[in-house]
Amino acid sequence: MKKITIVDLIQSPVLLSPEKGQILxxxxxSQLEKSKKINLDFSGFKFFSSSFLNNSFGxxxxxxxxxxxxxxxxxxxSGLSEDDIDEINLTIHxxxxxxxxxxxxxxxxxxxxKLIPA
Amino acid sequence: xxxxxxxxxxxAKNKSLPVEGxxxxxxxxxxxxxxxxxxxxxxxxxxxNNSITQxxxxxxxSGVKGYSTLSVAIEFYKYIQIxxxxxxxxxxxxxxxxxxxxxxxDSDFRGGLQTYFNLFKxxxxxxxxxxxxxxxxxxxLNDFDVLKADxxxxxxxxxxxxHDKKYHGIFTGDADFYNYSEEFYLITFNxxxxxxxxxxxxxxxxx
Numbered sequence: 001m002k003k004i005t006i007v008d009l010i011q012s013p014v015l016l017s018p019e020k021g022q023i024l025x026x027x028x029x030s031q032l033e034k035s036k037k038i039n040l041d042f043s044g045f046k047f048f049s050s051s052f053l054n055n056s057f058g059x060x061x062x063x064x065x066x067x068x069x070x071x072x073x074x075x076x077x078s079g080l081s082e083d084d085i086d087e088i089n090l091t092i093h094x095x096x097x098x099x100x101x102x103x104x105x106x107x108x109x110x111x112x113x114k115l116i117p118a
Numbered sequence: 119x120x121x122x123x124x125x126x127x128x129x130a131k132n133k134s135l136p137v138e139g140x141x142x143x144x145x146x147x148x149x150x151x152x153x154x155x156x157x158x159x160x161x162x163x164x165x166x167n168n169s170i171t172q173x174x175x176x177x178x179x180s181g182v183k184g185y186s187t188l189s190v191a192i193e194f195y196k197y198i199q200i201x202x203x204x205x206x207x208x209x210x211x212x213x214x215x216x217x218x219x220x221x222x223x224d225s226d227f228r229g230g231l232q233t234y235f236n237l238f239k240x241x242x243x244x245x246x247x248x249x250x251x252x253x254x255x256x257x258x259l260n261d262f263d264v265l266k267a268d269x270x271x272x273x274x275x276x277x278x279x280x281h282d283k284k285y286h287g288i289f290t291g292d293a294d295f296y297n298y299s300e301e302f303y304l305i306t307f308n309x310x311x312x313x314x315x316x317x318x319x320x321x322x323x324x325x
Contacts, residue, residue, distance in 0.1 A: 016168050049171035050152040051164045058155055083244070086236050093233050094155035097205045106208045112156040115201050116163055117145040117291075 021055030043079035061095035122315035140287030
């Protein structure tokens with residue numbers, strides 16, 4: 001199993017911007033080609049934003065067509081609280097919903113804009 | 119009169135807030151938690167989400183705590199309920215009866231809803247606990263003007279003002295709060311509110 005230490009990879013304990021999420025996304029894609037399983041160690045991180053999660057894990061599920069079950073079969077986590085894991089669960093769930101909507105030919109950009117407060 | 123606090127300025131200059139606690143409005147909570155991942159591929163919304171996340175993670179170190187009210191929890195619950203329905207039936211109109219039936223009879227629907235409800239519970243139990251003031255009667259309706267603000271905003275302000283002054287802060291993006299004459303701190307990233315407050319000398323200037 002390949003272990004990735006997030007704070008070292010991102011070079012910051014604050015996991016905020018989508019760009020940082022994309023660094024993790026790129027690394028995950030590259031490692032998934034080589035290893036079947038990855039452990040992501042979040043030790044030492046301060047906080048993450050939902051945009052960081054969306055742009056890393058959410059985008060990974062969308063780009064590689066990964067189901068909720070497959071995601072957690074391939075990727076495990078350490079150094080996170082139960083609440084943090086719940087947020088990741090939600091991100092993965094939302095990626096599946098977004099994919100389902102795309103399959104149903106829903107204009108997702110328009111759809112999600114409606115869910116943003118004015 | 120609302121005293122406006124520029125949240126960007128607080129962040130940029132690492133300033134302290136003049137309150138010990140503040141209350142979060144529903145619009146900020148939705149943009150912060152982004153329950154449906156709506157900000158993905160939306161540059162403007164992602165930027166806003168990051169600013170809010172930074173701001174909300176900053177005051178923890180300075181001892182300032184964020185709270186919520188029952189009215190905010192109800193508004194957020196409605197947002198989740200209706201938003202979840204639309205993710206399942208994007209072309210249908212929301213129907214409370216259909217929602218109830220699905221909740222009772224469709225285990226997949228129920229399972230998905232539970233994911234969002236876990237988030238709901240976490241927010242209002244831990245992150246922004248609902249702070250209630252039970253000892254006094256709060257008159258929510260006497261001075262409510264439907265043309266001035268939504269009832270949810272009005273109820274939030276009334277709940278906040280029922281608390282000690284050290285909690286008289288509201289973190290919001292909603293300009294309607296600016297029109298209230300009551301004294302409280304309006305914490306915001308909304309540039310229109312900040313510009314108006316600057317010109318009317320209502321901007322909080324921390325030395």
